[in-house]
Amino acid sequence: MTKPSPAANLRRAFPWLIAGLISLHACMAVTRVAASLWVLHQGHGEWAVGVLLSLFAVAPMLLAMWAGRQADRYGLHRPVGIAVLMALFGALVALAGQGLWTIGLSCFLAGGALSVAAVAMQREAGQMADEPSELKRVFGWMALGPAMSNALAPVAAGVLIDYVSFRAAFGLAVLLPVLAWVFITKLPRHTPKAQSAASRAKPAWDLLRQPALRYLLLMNVVLAAAWDAHSFVVPVIGHAxxxxxxxxxxVLASFAVAAMAVRLAIIRWSKQLDEVKALRAAMLMAAATLAVYAWLPGTPGLMLGSALLGLALGSVQPMVMAMLHQVTPADRHGQALGLRMVATNGATVAMPVGFGLLAAASVSAAPLWLMAGLLLLAQWPAARLTRHQNGES
Incomplete structure (x- = not known):
């Protein structure tokens, strides 16, 4: 009888990994929506929304490299345990008292918790593929976690705020990290393969010597910023x-439902998809939708625009993650994932504040128009990545 591969053994626990990711991501998503609407309800304006959204990315920038090293060295459970404690404390702070400082700290810790957990979870997911062709399927399923969270958490937070209170929404955020840890304890513990001395000695920045990784990260940063532009503008335009x-x-949930749909399609047709072509098509579709989003009429129009953006931007993560695992050494996947998180969250720190200032100085839709232009410019690194894949200089 053939002995199951280590990857096959891990795949049996895959649903628990996704459930844990959904719970931790939902904690962040509930906090994000509740914090944004609380700030607007208090009359602080768009700039304050931008500052709070930026705080979700400050901790990931500070912790992602460390989280990558922890994941490469210890595997899944230790980094996720730290993340659960961070998320729980942040949610309790916001529940205890709503104020700019307490909610700001909650946003900071929720973002940091998700980043520490996500690096370890993504690395674990990568171990579940026996061959490169399975990576898109694995990360397609993995990407459904945040999409499902984004579909449910904003609606739950909005209903609690409308019919109970802001405190009730922050109370929901307290329960979710506890639930995440319950799910994660269902996964088998295993010790990662020891890194070589050469790999341990090299900093994560050394990976940027690889042209394919540089081009991939550049595209990922622009696409992540487009996602952030949508997250920033929807509460602002909706409130206006x-x-x-x-x-x-x-409106936010329609984006997430569409992202779930496209990720299911990726799982179904993963072998027929070319990663770079899919990313280029996503950038064109997102640029066109962002250019006209502000003129879409009412709730139905914004839901349609958000769904189109969800189809485009929702396809990005499985493609990027599959390519990242192919262009980096196996014993440095955690470092590569941490480097990716630093790059994307670097944009997330700067962009929301810039979006807030730009919207305050001009019109609410200006951040969307800015991102539409940047997505068109991002076709250049995509073309370079295609040439690199084809062996051209």
Whole structure:
């Protein structure tokens, strides 16, 4: 009888990994929506929303490299345990008292917790593929976690805010990290293969010597910033149009549902997809939608625009993650994932503040137009990546 491969053994526990990711991501998503709407409800303006959204990315920038080393050395459970404690403390702070400082700290810790856990979880998911062709399928399933969280958490937060209170929404965020740890304890513990001395000695930045990784990270940064632009603008435009918190939650959820749909399609047709071509098509579709988003009428129009953006931007993560695992050494996947998180969150720190200032100085839709232009410019590194794949100089 053939002995199951280590990857096959890990795959049996895959649903628990996704459930843990959904719970931790939902904690962040509930905090993000509740914090954004609380700030606007208090009359602080778009700039404050931008600052709070930036805080979700400050901790990932500081912790991602460390999280990558922890994941390469210890595997899954230790980094995720630290993340659960961070998320729980941040949610308790916001529950205890709503103020700019307490909610700001909650945003900071929720973002940091998700980044530490995500690096370890993504590395673990990569171990579940027996061959490169399976990576898109694995990360397609993995990407469904945040998409499902984004579909449910904004609606839940909006309904709690409308019909109970902001405190109730922050109370929901307290329960989710505990649930995440319950799921993660279902996964088998295993010790990662020891890194070679050469790999341990090299800093993560050394990976940037690889041209394919540089081009891939550059595209990922622009696409992540486009995602952030949508997250920033929906509460602002929705508030300006007089939409309720529930309606804003449904607009955000339509993005997430579409992202789930496209990720299911990736799982189904993963072998037929070319990663770079898919990324280039996603950038064109997102640029076109962002250019006209502000003129879409009412809740139904914004839901349609968000769904189109969800189809485009939702396809990105499985493609990027599959390519990243192919262009980096196996014993440095954690470092590569940490480097990717630093790059994407570097944009996430700067962009929301810039979006807030730009919207305050001009019009609410200006961040969307900026990102549409940057997505068109990002076709250049995509073309370079295609040439590198084809062996051209």
């Amino acid at each position: 149009k007089g939409l309720s918190a529930s309606s804003i939650g449904f």
